[in-house]
Amino acid sequence: DTGVSQDPxxxxxxxxxxxxxxCDPISEHNRLYWYRQTLxxxxxxxxxxxNEAQLEKSRLLSDRFSAERPxxxxxxxxxQRTEQGDSAMYLCASSLLGRANEQFFGPGTRLTVL
Amino acid sequence: xxxxxEDPQALSIQEGENATMNCSYKxxxxxxxxxxxxxxxxxxxxxxxxxxEREKHSGRLRVTLDTSKKSSSLLITASRAADTASYFCAxxxxxxxxxxxxxxxxxxxxxx
Numbered sequence: 001d002t003g004v005s006q007d008p009x010x011x012x013x014x015x016x017x018x019x020x021x022x023c024d025p026i027s028e029h030n031r032l033y034w035y036r037q038t039l040x041x042x043x044x045x046x047x048x049x050x051n052e053a054q055l056e057k058s059r060l061l062s063d064r065f066s067a068e069r070p071x072x073x074x075x076x077x078x079x080q081r082t083e084q085g086d087s088a089m090y091l092c093a094s095s096l097l098g099r100a101n102e103q104f105f106g107p108g109t110r111l112t113v114l
Numbered sequence: 115x116x117x118x119x120e121d122p123q124a125l126s127i128q129e130g131e132n133a134t135m136n137c138s139y140k141x142x143x144x145x146x147x148x149x150x151x152x153x154x155x156x157x158x159x160x161x162x163x164x165x166x167e168r169e170k171h172s173g174r175l176r177v178t179l180d181t182s183k184k185s186s187s188l189l190i191t192a193s194r195a196a197d198t199a200s201y202f203c204a205x206x207x208x209x210x211x212x213x214x215x216x217x218x219x220x221x222x223x224x225x226x
Contacts, residue, residue: 002156033213042202042216043157056213091156101206102147103214105157 002026004106006092012112013082020078021109025094032075033103034067035091036060043091049075050097082113119217120203126223133190135220137203138183144206146179147214148188151200160188160201165208193224 003026025032035043048056051072069075089110093103121136145164149157163170163179170177176189200221204214
């Protein structure tokens with residue numbers, strides 16, 4: 001257990017539905033990251049927050065995806081109008097500014113879009 | 115796109131043997147990190163090596179970094195069944211971004 005938690009751990013939804021995932025980072029960590037991982041691949045960066053500011057977004061993050069970190073603590077990732085290609089493991093990680101960006105990952109949320 | 119490429123993609127050895135995995139990358143980095151992932155689980159940070167370091171040890175792990183060849187290796191000595199997992203290298207690029215760029219991983223199987 002790294003101290004980063006994610007909820008839910010599994011989500012099955014039908015195409016076209018909206019889903020929201022939550023990540024609770026390690027409490028003193030001011031940086032929070034979202035990654036997506038498909039089967040047999042390494043994680044791919046989606047977006048990154050420093051405190052409540054979203055500082056970078058990948059081109060993978062289409063306009064159907066939105067992420068927030070309203071109080072600089074937990075974060076949510078919402079996918080609207082899900083597509084089958086969104087099926088993946090969504091990983092959250094956190095790190096502490098000034099600590100060489102060693103990232104601590106949560107267990108992930110596995111999304112299946114039917 | 116993936117920055118790192120791990121080699122081999124899969125490795126199967128007997129318990130007690132040493133396992134070596136390699137990672138190559140394309141652009142200048144601040145540091146390179148190795149992570150382990152058990153099947154269907156999150157990633158566990160193993161070790162970080164900075165761009166000005168050449169070798170680092172942590173327990174049974176030994177990591178080397180050759181920035182002139184843009185490559186790194188992870189050696190696990192005296193392997194155990196519990197080491198069975200996927201291993202990923204991840205680079206923090208020196209140009210701006212705080213994100214990590216992962217390779218595709220090496221799937222390591224330790225046979226008892």
